[in-house]
Amino acid sequence: MLDIKLIRQNSEKVKEALEKRGVRVDVESVLVLDDRRRKVTGELDEARAEQNRRSKGGPKEPGEIEELKKLKEKIKSLEEELGTVEKELETVMYSFPNIPFEEVPVGKDEKENKVLKEQGSKLKFDFDPLSYVDLGEKLDWIDTERAAKVSGARFGYLKHEAPLLEFALISFTLERLTNKKFIEKVIKKNKLSAKVKEFIPLVPPVMIKPEAFRAMGKLDPGQEEERYYLPKDDLYLIGSAEHTTGAMHMGEILPSENLPHRHIAFSTAFRREAGSYGKDTRGLFRVHQFDKLEMFSFAKPEESRAEHDLFLALQEEMMQELKIPYRVMLICTGDMVWTDAKQYDLESWFPSQNAYRETHSTSNSTDFQSRRLKARFKNEKGEMELVHTINGTAFAIGRIMLAIMENYQTKSGSLKIPKQLQKYMFGIKEIKARK
C-alpha cells in the first residue's frame, strides 16, 4: 500500500508514475475520501472528549443522563460513518500498485524489458540438443503422465537422480548463503555497498491467513485468481516462501542493529497458473507446485537498493558457478510485479528452444509491503520508520533443473552433473540414458 500522505501532497506525480505501469488509478476518490475521513475523525474526537469529560466522577442526575444518551448516539453514528469512509478508502488504496523507481524503463509488457547483460557463452553442440522433456524421458527423470492421472495437468513426479539433484541444489545454496566469506567475496567482486552478513536458513509455513496475505500485497485486485484457497480453514497456499517469510515480522519493531535481516527460505510454492492455458503445457516448465529457495531481506530504506543489487549479484554468482549461460533483464513498468518498485529477472539459456527463459526474479518492494505489515524499526533520530523488503529467487529448483538438463546433455543422451554440484550428489558425475 502507498503512503496516503504522499498521495495527498503529490497526487499528480503519483498518478503519472502509476500510469507508467499501465494502471488507471482513482486519485480523486482517495483525496475526497481522505478529506472526509479527517473531517469525521475531528468531529468524533471532539464528541469523545466531551463524553470522557462528562462521564467522570460517579452517578449522574436523570437530566444529564438524557443529554449523555444523545451524545452517545451522536458518537455511534460518527463511528459508523468513519468506518464506512475508512473501508471505502482502503478499497481504493488497495487498487494502487507500488511506484516504480525513476530508472525503471517505461513499457507496456515483457517485450519492452531491457537486457542489462548476457553472461556465459551459449554452448555450441555438435548435435541437435534435446529438449529437457525428451532428455527427461531418456533418463526416466520426469513422469508427467502418471502425475496427470493422480493429480491432474501441470504436475510431475521427479525420479531417480532428479530428487538428488534437488537436494544437491539446496545444499549448494545453503552452504554459500550462510557463509559470510562468500557474501563478502560477491560484494567485493561487484563493488557493492551492501553489508557483509550471512543469511539465516528458514523453512516457513506454506499456508497463510488472508490477513497476512493481504498485508503482503498478494491479494490485491487481479491476484486472487492465482492463489490456492482452502475454504474449510480459511487459508491460502503460498506462491513463494516470500509470502510467509515477509509476513513473519508483521506488527514488529525490528532492532535496527539487526538490519538488514536476511533469510534464505526453502519452501514448496503453489500456483494456479490461471490464465496461462496453453502456455508451456508440455513438461515441467510451468507447474502448479515446485520447490524454491528464496532470499528475503528486511532493510533500512537507505540500504534497500544496495540490498537489491546484492541479491542480483548473488543470483549471478551462483549461476556462474553452475556455468549456465544467462542474461539479466531490467523489467519495464508494465511487466513488474504489483508490489515492486524495481525488478530484475534472470533468464537461463535453453538451447533446445534457442531462447532464454525466466528462472529467477528479484524485487525491491520498498515500503509497499511493510506499510500494511507494520514492520518497522527505530532510526537514528529515534523515530519509527518502515523497513524496506527485498526478495529474490536463489534457485527455483524445478526450473533450474531443467536448465541444467538442457545445458549439460551429451551427444549420447547422457547428462553430466555440474562440477560444483557433484560433491552434494555423492560424487555422481554423469547419468546414462535409461531408455
Place this chain on the structure above:
RNA sequence: GGAGGCGUGGCUGAGUGGUCUAAAGCAGCACACUGCUAAUGUGUUGACUCCGAAAGGGGUCCGAAGGUUCGAAUCCUUCCGCCUCCGCCA
C-alpha cells in the same frame, strides 16, 4: 476433536462498573552524588492518529471483533492465540 485454565505497557505483575489519567517492581534514559565500577536519590519513559509552522492540545490502543451501560481492562457474545489433561497422529 473433547474438558478446563489463561491472555494487562520492553519484561514481571496488581486491578471484577465511575479520580484507571492502569498500582508496584524490574529494565531503559537523563541528572545528581561518588577515585572507577557498583549502590543510592530525583526525574523521565510506548505506538497510532487528528488539529497546528511550532510550542502544544485532542482522540484511540489492557489478545481481536461486536454488544450491554450515562460510563467498560472489569459484564455479555463470537473469534484468535497460549498452557494443562484426554483422544487422534508423522
